[in-house]
Amino acid sequence: MGKNKYIETPEILWEYFKAYVLHEKSNPMYKVEYVGKEARTEYKPLETPITFEGFECWLADQNIIEHLSDYSANTKGNYDEYSTIITRIQSNCYVHNFKGAAVGLFNANIIARKLGMIDQIATDNKHEVRKFEVEILKPKDEDTNE
16 A cells, blocks of 8 residues: 555645645735835835645645645556646646736746746847757646646
8 A cells, every 4th residue: 555645636636736825916015116205115016936836835734734745657557547636736836827927917037937938148249149948848648627
């Protein structure tokens, strides 16, 4: 007999992810701004990126599980039924961060590095040329059921 899984089903893992996203949206970070000549203090709520690492921290904070490395690595095949939902969670994190960076919500340089996009500058004697390399990872086939 193997050890029991902390998260009993992929559906429960997805419900935890949705709770994490809701938590992040309900608990924004704030930017302090000083407005007007009297420098009135205002707090502007900022959306934070949704990340797989942030999700793992949230799960640990909720005393659910410390990390998802066994689920995502699936080294011994014990978590085959979780592979689709892990891919879906990672894809959701990727898309959220990419869209946020694309519209200027998040720092594009930081997000590009986080997402594995490379921004290189090649210089010759006359011109500076920026080259962007993007590795496109296709998720495994997923069920479209939510």
